[in-house]
Every structure is written in C-alpha cells, then in structure tokens.
Amino acid sequence: MKLILYDYYRSSASYRVRIALNLKGADYERVPVNLLEGEQQDESFRAINPQGFVPMLEADGARLTQSLAIIAWLDAQFAEPPLRPGDPHVLALALTIAADIHPVNNLRVLKRLAKLGIDQAARDDWYRHWIREGFAALEALAAPGAGRFLAGDRVTLADICLVPQMYNARRFEVDLSPYPTLVRAESEAAALAPVAAAHPDRVAP
Numbered sequence: 001m002k003l004i005l006y007d008y009y010r011s012s013a014s015y016r017v018r019i020a021l022n023l024k025g026a027d028y029e030r031v032p033v034n035l036l037e038g039e040q041q042d043e044s045f046r047a048i049n050p051q052g053f054v055p056m057l058e059a060d061g062a063r064l065t066q067s068l069a070i071i072a073w074l075d076a077q078f079a080e081p082p083l084r085p086g087d088p089h090v091l092a093l094a095l096t097i098a099a100d101i102h103p104v105n106n107l108r109v110l111k112r113l114a115k116l117g118i119d120q121a122a123r124d125d126w127y128r129h130w131i132r133e134g135f136a137a138l139e140a141l142a143a144p145g146a147g148r149f150l151a152g153d154r155v156t157l158a159d160i161c162l163v164p165q166m167y168n169a170r171r172f173e174v175d176l177s178p179y180p181t182l183v184r185a186e187s188e189a190a191a192l193a194p195v196a197a198a199h200p201d202r203v204a205p
C-alpha cells in the first residue's frame with residue numbers, strides 16, 4: 001500500500017499520525033505543507049483537503065483527514081501494536097487533548113486573536129491557560145488507570161495525543177510539575193524509538 005502523509009513538522013495533529021505510522025512500522029512518504037507560509041490555504045491544497053488542515057493521509061489514492069480518524073483507520077489496517085481507538089477510556093483521554101485543548105490553540109485561532117488586537121503576551125497566556133486547564137482534567141482522568149503509559153502498560157492512542165501536546169506545553173514553558181502521571185507516561189512513550197523518530201526535531205526541514 002502506498003501511503004503519503006501531508007504534514008508540517010511542528011503540527012501536533014501531524015505528529016500524532018507520524019507516531020502512529022512509526023509504531024505500526026508502516027512505510028510512508030511525507031509531503032511537507034508549510035503552515036507558517038500559509039500553504040494549507042493554497043487553492044491546490046484546499047482542492048484535496050477542503051478544511052485546509054494537516055495531517056492528511058493518502059492511502060492508495062484515497063484521502064483520509066482528521067488525525068484520530070486516520071489513526072483509527074491505521075489501527076484497523078495494521079494489527080500491532082493495538083492502539084485501542086475504540087476503547088471508551090482511551091478515546092476519552094485522547095479527546096480531552098484532541099477535541100478540548102488543541103482546537104482552541106490552533107494556528108488559525110491564534111491568528112484570529114491577533115487580528116482582534118490581542119497582543120502576543122495575552123495570546124501566550126491564552127495558550128497556556130487551555131493547556132493547564134486540560135492537563136489538570138487529564139491528570140485526574142488518567143491517574144487511576146495509568147500504568148507505564150496513560151491507559152495501562154501498553155502505548156495507546158491516548159499517549160499518541162499526549163506526546164505532541166507535551167511538546168507544545170514545553171515550547172510555551174508551561175510548568176508540568178502538577179501533572180506527574182502525564183510527565184511519567186510521556187517520558188515512557190518518548191523513549192520508544194518509533195515515537196522518538198516522529199519528533200519535530202527529527203523531521204524538521
């Protein structure tokens with residue numbers, strides 16, 4: 001199967017899909033879409049992904065969008081390791097990040113805030129606020145069922161969402177000490193070679 005990933009090295013939704021592809025040992029090519037230069041808005045890209053977002057995965061010509069849907073599809077195609085996107089607890093942890101933290105801190109939202117006259121310091125405060133609020137909830141939700149990873153002793157979709165969100169949190173200098181479960185799970189996941197290979201610094205242009 002020919003897999004082509006349209007991504008951007010610092011896009012956390014793309015980072016999730018890179019982690020999943022690497023964990024599954026899938027062969028894929030990358031086509032970088034430079035978000036800072038606005039390539040996601042180019043007519044040619046919107047013609048193939050009307051939402052103007054990365055990631056997008058082409059699989060034998062079929063176009064898949066939305067990182068969690070792409071990962072669920074990959075999980076159905078490649079059995080090992082099972083990432084458990086259909087497990088309600090795993091999915092709830094993943095969505096706490098992918099549906100509740102990430103969208104309000106997306107580039108287009110930050111650009112909109114700037115357009116409304118919100119200055120850089122206030123935009124950074126906004127960004128950190130939603131991470132802190134989301135991580136506090138995630139810590140409480142995950143702690144009782146956590147093991148080596150966020151939802152037990154095997155890596156799941158929840159860890160795949162956690163690693164890129166922790167990367168963003170560190171970039172914005174969020175104090176992570178109130179979230180020991182998240183810090184522990186992330187360091188276990190980040191130590192896995194397929195996860196490490198998906199890091200933005202490893203794929204930067």
Ligand SMILES: N[C@@H](CCC(=O)N[C@@H](CS)C(=O)NCC(=O)O)C(=O)O
Nearest residue numbers: 011012013053054066067068107108
């Ligand atoms: N819900 C989507 C979100 C995708 C998304 O927000 N991608 C960001 C990069 S992380 C993007 O392309 N942003 C472009 C923009 O904001 O203009 C997913 O999980 O795939």
